[in-house]
Amino acid sequence: MRAITIILTVCDTLPAITHLDIGKILIHNNNSVKNVLEYCSNGTVTFDTLVFPSYVNIPCPTSALSCNVDDWADRADDAIRPFVPDIDEFVYKIYILPKESCVFAGFGAVGPCDSERKCRIWINGHYAKYSIAFVHELGHNLGLGHASYGGNEYGDYSDVMGYCCIERCFNAANSNMLNITASQQTIRLPITSVHKFTLLSNEYVMIHDYSIKWFVQYRQSREFDNVPITFSNSINLYSSSYRFGTSTTLHAMLRIPGDEVLQDRFVVKLVQTNSNSAKIEISPP
Numbered sequence: 001m002r003a004i005t006i007i008l009t010v011c012d013t014l015p016a017i018t019h020l021d022i023g024k025i026l027i028h029n030n031n032s033v034k035n036v037l038e039y040c041s042n043g044t045v046t047f048d049t050l051v052f053p054s055y056v057n058i059p060c061p062t063s064a065l066s067c068n069v070d071d072w073a074d075r076a077d078d079a080i081r082p083f084v085p086d087i088d089e090f091v092y093k094i095y096i097l098p099k100e101s102c103v104f105a106g107f108g109a110v111g112p113c114d115s116e117r118k119c120r121i122w123i124n125g126h127y128a129k130y131s132i133a134f135v136h137e138l139g140h141n142l143g144l145g146h147a148s149y150g151g152n153e154y155g156d157y158s159d160v161m162g163y164c165c166i167e168r169c170f171n172a173a174n175s176n177m178l179n180i181t182a183s184q185q186t187i188r189l190p191i192t193s194v195h196k197f198t199l200l201s202n203e204y205v206m207i208h209d210y211s212i213k214w215f216v217q218y219r220q221s222r223e224f225d226n227v228p229i230t231f232s233n234s235i236n237l238y239s240s241s242y243r244f245g246t247s248t249t250l251h252a253m254l255r256i257p258g259d260e261v262l263q264d265r266f267v268v269k270l271v272q273t274n275s276n277s278a279k280i281e282i283s284p285p
Contacts, residue, residue, distance in 0.1 A: 001037070001138060003049040003092035004084065006076050011060035013098040016125020022096060023051055025131050031167060031224060033134045039224045040135070040160070040169035041180045045142070049094065052080055067102040069095070069122045091118055092141060094134070099125035105164050108137030110145070130165040144174055145247030156238075156250040158219050158231035169225040172204035172215035173240040173248040183215070187282060191266050194283040199235075201276045207266060213240050216268050218278040235270045235278055237261055254280075 005022060007015050017025075026033045026049050034047045056076045073095050081087055091113050105127045113119035121137035139161050147156035156162040159171040175181045183206035187195055197205055197216075204217035215238040221227045235254040240246055252261035254270035261268050262285055271279040 001045060001047045001092050001141070002090065003047070003094050004087060004090045005049045005051045005094040005096065006080065007052070007055050007096045008058055008072060008076055008098065009055050010058045010072065010098050010101055012057060013100055015055045016096055016099050017128045019051055019053060022128065025129060026051070026094075026134065029131070031131055033131045033138070036131055036135050036167065036169075036224050037138065041175075041178065044180055045178070047138070050084075050090075052084065054080075056080060069097070069102065069107060070120075072097075073120055073122070088118075089115075091115060092138070093118065093120045095120065095122045096128050097122055097124055101125070106133050106137040108140035110143065111141040112143045113141050127164060132160060132167050133164050135160050136164060139170075139174075142178060143246060144170075144177070147171060147174070147248045147250065149250040156231070156248065157228050158236060158250060159248065161248070166228065167224055167226050169222075171219070171236070171238050171248060171250070172202075172206075172217035173213065173238040174246070176204075176206065176213075176215065177240060177246050189265050191282065191284045194281055196271075196279070196281050198277055198279050205280075205282065207282065209265070214238070214263070214266075215240070216280060216282065218273075218280075220276070233273075235259075235268065235280055237263075237268055 009015050037045050037047045056079050058072045058075050106123045108121035109119040111119050119141040127133040144161050146153050147159035147161040149155035154163045160168050184203050186206045189209045199218040201220040204215050207214035217236050219232050219236045221232050237251045238248050240248045259270045267283050269281045
């Protein structure tokens with residue numbers, strides 16, 4: 001993912017961040033966007049960016065809070081085109097907005113993106129210090145939707161596509177969709193016998209139906225993947241569906257041996273855990 005990054009001011013507002021600091025957030029810090037993306041994708045997704053070296057001011061709109069981000073991006077592109085003639089060749093474009101501009105933390109076009117379909121993301125200046133805010137929006141560019149739990153569209157804190165701004169990676173459903181990881185085994189429904197597995201940290205089994213994919217993962221925290229304790233050290237059951245991009249849902253977390261979750265066509269039971277593995281059973285209902 002090679003991007004161009006532009007820091008905007010609107011109606012002479014102050015810039016949200018300096019060029020030096022955004023360079024650290026995106027590339028140079030230990031927990032930069034570059035390092036987090038490469039770590040969380042097992043090296044399959046790389047990231048680099050050209051940071052345009054001047055602030056670009058957008059003239060006053062009808063309302064300073066109108067937040068017409070596409071118009072602002074078009075104006076910014078036009079302003080720097082004399083200095084970056086190939087700006088339209090960048091597949092990914094990142095715009096850092098003033099802190100006073102928009103109510104969202106970030107906003108990103110849903111990909112996948114390529115030379116024919118370019119993608120933009122916008123980051124509210126209040127969140128420009130969080131590398132994970134950029135990773136979330138770039139996740140949209142890669143085709144991901146939001147990660148939900150408990151009826152909350154962003155409620156799955158085990159995945160970067162949930163709420164900002166805890167540093168974390170992708171759950172099993174999203175990493176499988178991005179071809180970052182593969183399931184230990186795939187089970188086709190209907191299930192007619194008991195299947196037993198030992199899952200190491202963050203390994204998973206996929207249960208495949210014609211209409212939906214289910215993922216049973218032993219989720220644990222690791223470097224750049226600081227999953228809150230409520231969502232880690234457990235067997236997590238996820239599903240994926242196409243809604244806003246490919247959105248995922250966390251259905252249940254099994255923590256204590258004997259815990260189980262019943263779905264219409266299968267049962268997942270936690271049998272045993274230790275520090276880095278869990279034994280599970282997947283059986284007919």
